Amino acid sequence: MTAHRPTIYDVAERAGTSYATVSRYLNGRAGVAPKTAERIEQAIRDIDYSPSSTARSLAQQRTQLIALIIHVSSTDAAYDPNTMEIIASANARATREGWQLVTLLSENDTSRANIERLVSGGFADGYLLYTLQDDDPLLPLFARRSIHAVISGTGYLHPMPCPAVDADNTGSMRELVRYVLTGETGGGAHGTSDTAAGGSRRLRRTRPAYISGPVNMPGAPERLTAFNEIVSELLPDEHDIPVYYSPDWRQTSAAAAVRAWHEDGVLTTRDAVICANDTLAVGAIEELHRLGYEVPGDVAVSGFDNSSAATSITPQLTTVDQHMERRGWVMAGMVIDAIRGASDAAKPGETVLIATDLVVRASA
Amino acid sequence: MTAHRPTIYDVAERAGTSYATVSRYLNGRAGVAPKTAERIEQAIRDIDYSPSSTARSLAQQRTQLIALIIHVSSTDAAYDPNTMEIIASANARATREGWQLVTLLSENDTSRANIERLVSGGFADGYLLYTLQDDDPLLPLFARRSIHAVISGTGYLHPMPCPAVDADNTGSMRELVRYVLTGETGGGAHGTSDTAAGGSRRLRRTRPAYISGPVNMPGAPERLTAFNEIVSELLPDEHDIPVYYSPDWRQTSAAAAVRAWHEDGVLTTRDAVICANDTLAVGAIEELHRLGYEVPGDVAVSGFDNSSAATSITPQLTTVDQHMERRGWVMAGMVIDAIRGASDAAKPGETVLIATDLVVRASA
DNA sequence: ATGAAAGCGCTAACAG
């Protein structure tokens, strides 16, 4: 459009030196006389030069870019604040380590195809993939070209072809349920069998029930499995633990579950309703209130995620903070390690679990 | 890292032709014999070739990239769902027009500097800047290098050095206030003087009050100015219109405003509290309820933004939908027009206003 | 229809 962007040649000519020297100066390499450096500096200012990132990338064979690919069907979690947390924290880490993060959104087939093309074309030095589907078409691509990539969002029950990051759904659900039932907090996540054993302990609640989100959503199966395990450890004699499989994360679904249990006459002060996320917990509490129960006076309810909903309801939710704001940070760190060829870089199949926090509030 | 990515030469060699021909084939140019094309296709599959985006960008002198730069202090609107709307809609438009959108987050001085370097280095063909500060350091850079860019977020009261996009705060505030006071809906935004004139008309409410957000936030001054204008048109004899300048967008601030007015004894059924956004409106309504008022029975309250808060409160808010989901779409379209050199591309100083919708619900 | 050759703007040995 405009009259020829100035190049390194223009600088060299104006500074009366060779362009190799200018390149050395630009890259801070040794071997540029102070006087020459000064002339180069001046020339750069004069013609308002700045190096072409494309040319530099081609010559160095690296772009200094990390691409974060967000692959969510727009109806889904695109507007989930978690997504923004990942972007922001990955950006912070990349910046700190000297890389530039660029975020790509995969919304439809066309953009997916474009992104695949970029990836194949070596657009970035490394990739972070946030996807909810474990059969994402980028995964085989990463593997085939042995591209540096880290994935998150598919859960950790199935091994992925590249290193993964996830919240410690298992540990946190165990800790949460243990707290709700026993009132005990802290202690290791996966309790050893002796501390876990027995119904001899005095329990605050002896009738846990679970409202699960869609089981094909990330974390859902992990949470449910962990729930079942810890319950059978704490209540080895209890066998008819109610589990409601909600087809979605809507409040009305949780309400339906609660209503069904109420009609079966199962809700007593021994009951605790463990919900797979905060939204479901809110729905459960509101329905319990409608039915005349008190929370936690009659029934205890817990959430998961520590979303904004957790504090805007009364009683405020006892829940789990997944620390999504660490997710991107960790992912970016891992891919950079891989690019740098760090010996301790995570390997395909490995999943780094991010520690969670039990947030004890009023509801359980 | 791995044994040499295959290049166009490798394809040419395997297909028994020259790399120029392969290039032609790849770019869909005429002049490749069907049989040759077939051999090339086969060779590409055989060695799993895909062209280097960097090399291609260098040779073509364009990257086919549009960069969306989000410049928000992390405490601010980074987690605003609006931001995600812009990203998603800009992405959709870019994809549709054959470009790839990449989003860059400017969180601190380091990332800001990195981004400036990329921009100077011709990283993308065009830029979308979403910033809240009208002295963003990228603006002079865009101007100096006559780079294709479109800005949004700084309001439209001050001319910007590049084309801008914003919601039609003026028109929508006028329409909103007109509706709240008169019950009339529809009609043009900027009413002509004859339809606007006079207090002869029967008004539902004759005592509007305004709760403004921080005046340095985008849209805030536009909304306030429009409020003052339409009110003086509808109520030419009224001069002491209460305006509360909230230092933030918090519900408690709106509550404070309402409480102050209540103590002054000004709240009657003639009153309408116009709030600069939905959050403030929610705060106002909750405080009014606390003070024993009914909404809209006693006092009418309106919001702005049509956020999720608008429907989660009782009564649901009468508010304005800014259609943020069109913002990115329009911005991307504009920058692409500019890149293509379209004759009708927007010029620096111009602001494209996005039409808004009055959303009539229960609160006013 | 195809090949040869000259860039795109920069980095990186290698001499001197």
Added chain:
DNA sequence: CTGTTAGCGCTTTCAT
């Protein structure tokens, strides 16, 4: 300390 010379992988005339 500095200049020369090859590339990086691809596009694009210009001949043939």
